[in-house]
Amino acid sequence: MTTAKYNPHSKASLLLEDGTLLHGISVGYSGTAGGEICFNTGMTGYQEIYTDPSYYGQVIISTTSHIGNYNVIDDEQESANPQISGIIVNEFSWKGSRKTSDETLHKYLNDNKVVGIADLDTRKLVKHVRTKGAMNCIISSEYHTKEELQKELDKIPSMLNLELSTQVTAKEPYYVGDPSGIKVAVLDLGCKTSILRNMTSRGIYCKVFPAKTSFEEMKEWGPKGYFISNGPGDPAATSYAVETVKEIQESGSPMFGICLGHQMIALANDVETYKMHHGHRGLNHPVKNLLTGKSEITSQNHGFSVSMESVEQHPNVEMTHINLNDKTVEGIRIKDKKVFSVQYHPEAGPGPHDSRYLFDDFIALMN
């Protein structure tokens, strides 16, 4: 393990779209970066969060006060690299304590050019974002005045109408798992590694296809089912995948979608999505399965949602899961089709494990 050199006194500044300006210290890479500010309430799992492609281009504030305290480990990546554009933390651990770790979070962020700011009252900031709603922000260790930072902030696009899956999807198709397993075509809109791991550990053989692959090309491989992955961006701007999902559904094949994949399945059935006030990101969101009556504690990361009103207007779409905090749609299934999806993350990267039964449900649907 290497310990990177750092200057704990170098200054960093944060400007929010609503004019809030804060100063702290620079962590990770020295530079300037921005994106939509998102808060995650999980107490653990920072590495899984930073490497989840669904967070591509976003700046993450953690409500937990210590970040970096258990370093990073190669095995806990949700994709090959961090996908976020920046981090905002309270107390940053320059050196973590886990003996089996591969390197410090600071070195990892620095090597991967992720800019961060520490020593801020993140709980106060989270309350601010929770009240005012999602907005863009800029972090910098180079610019510190409002005018300079505003110029940089103006370059950051709004998340609304932004298509991002093509930025994070596989460049070429690839295979995961044992070739003797059940063949599942994965449409990679920004797929997390732990989703693939949950499938292969249940005997599924995955062929992962780039986001813009046609249904015909996936079908040629002869899969038994199709999986539509999670991913970044506005679902309404990912229309090419909605068209693919429509064709899969038409073919009568089993299909399962998670998060962005769930939103693609809703849109393919003319159910609308909308941008939420500040999204759901954390590890303890309560969801009720309306088919079994059982509740689950779930891992979540989404800033858009499927409209309940729109689900109610489409009799072929049945709501299967509901969020017990704010009564938003957490799962649907399509009547007379082998198609279902959830808004939350049953792969449980970084946790909890309550919802992993959904992978077994997908297998049951294919058998």
Ligand SMILES: NC(=O)CC[C@H](N)C(=O)O
């Ligand atoms: N985790 C995801 O797939 C996120 C989906 C979508 N980008 C959203 O924010 O709602």
